[in-house]
Ligand code: FES
């Protein structure tokens with residue numbers, strides 16, 4: 001073991017301009033440092049408020065090593081609490097989702113909390129008289145993350161008290177959440193039931209890089225696209241939604257060189273600022289009309305024409321505006337990453353909009369997918385082979401330009417430029433090299 005925690009030079013040497021060291025992917029020590037310095041200080045996606053529509057509705061999840069609860073408080077606001085009893089630390093809620101009513105009751109010694117986590121009652125209260133309980137941390141109730149923010153229904157939390165404000169952290173990336181929500185004539189999204197959840201034997205950074213990797217589809221997904229084309233020709237009843245979603249996976253290098261991309265500070269990015277593999281989906285006239293009525297003609301056109309391939313909300317979320325899908329990354333260890341794929345129905349939009357999301361999820365991300373398996377095989381092979389003797393570097397040099405160093409917000413045309421990946425690793429590296437979490 002190198003001892004990265006005590007060796008700032010070794011951490012500094014993990015990423016150099018356009019290549020990243022294999023330990024960034026395979027070292028458990030680096031993974032622990034990432035949890036503390038990258039994930040705890042970043043705004044992480046928690047869930048969507050439509051998952052908890054009624055007072056007392058909750059979900060539980062693990063957020064970068066901390067169990068958390070997202071719950072609808074009695075004042076109708078959505079709260080995020082650390083799922084830890086203030087008494088002796090038991091988890092207060094143990095189900096993945098449910099309704100807690102108007103209070104939470106710890107299953108261990110029955111301390112009770114309001115739905116905002118404040119302490120409501122302790123058992124055998126008389127035994128605490130004159131003990132100074134009201135001065136103890138236990139009297140503060142359940143802990144909350146350092147920051148919680150809801151934007152257009154999307155709920156985020158930052159575990160650490162230190163770090164940038166929500167709006168400063170995401171900046172222009174938030175326009176992509178506006179675009180998703182504004183694809184509803186009512187400006188609101190409804191989550192579609194549960195998600196597709198899988199655990200992949202690879203480092204989370206490989207997955208996030210691949211979300212911006214436009215050079216791989218022509219080689220990795222060529223068979224999926226070609227098979228879709230063949231099936232579409234042979235079987236007249238083939239679902240047109242499936243075909244319009246799968247065929248673009250065969251788009252060649254030229255397609256991506258013109259799609260446009262934008263990197264943003266803190267590792268975020270928009271791939272496909274001009275068009276993407278989702279742009280060619282069939283127009284639905286009644287839908288366009290309802291958007292025009294809701295938002296006006298020019299805003300409706302703007303909403304529909306912005307259809308990026310992927311928007312990365314570094315380091316936990318990637319969105320697809322047009323098929324209304326999000327991918328959520330929950331790293332479990334250096335070599336294990338949990339992925340969740342959620343689809344949305346834009347409220348007030350025709351059912352075909354939800355169908356697009358569900359069809360895309362099934363075809364591209366599910367256990368019966370014809371696309372994801374090809375990627376996962378390669379991520380898992382990367383993870384295994386990076387430990388091999390010899391070259392320790394992963395190369396991210398395509399169209400590297402020394403002038404890009406230090407540039408946060410950068411627009412460019414060529415979607416094959418690996419700047420979209422280098423930008424992620426620069427954010428990662430700068431947080432990792434900052435043990436105290438001082439703000440720049
Ligand atoms: S640990 Fe929760 S009431 Fe004791």
Ligand SMILES: [Fe+2]
Pocket residue numbers: 210216217220221375
């Ligand atoms: Fe892929």
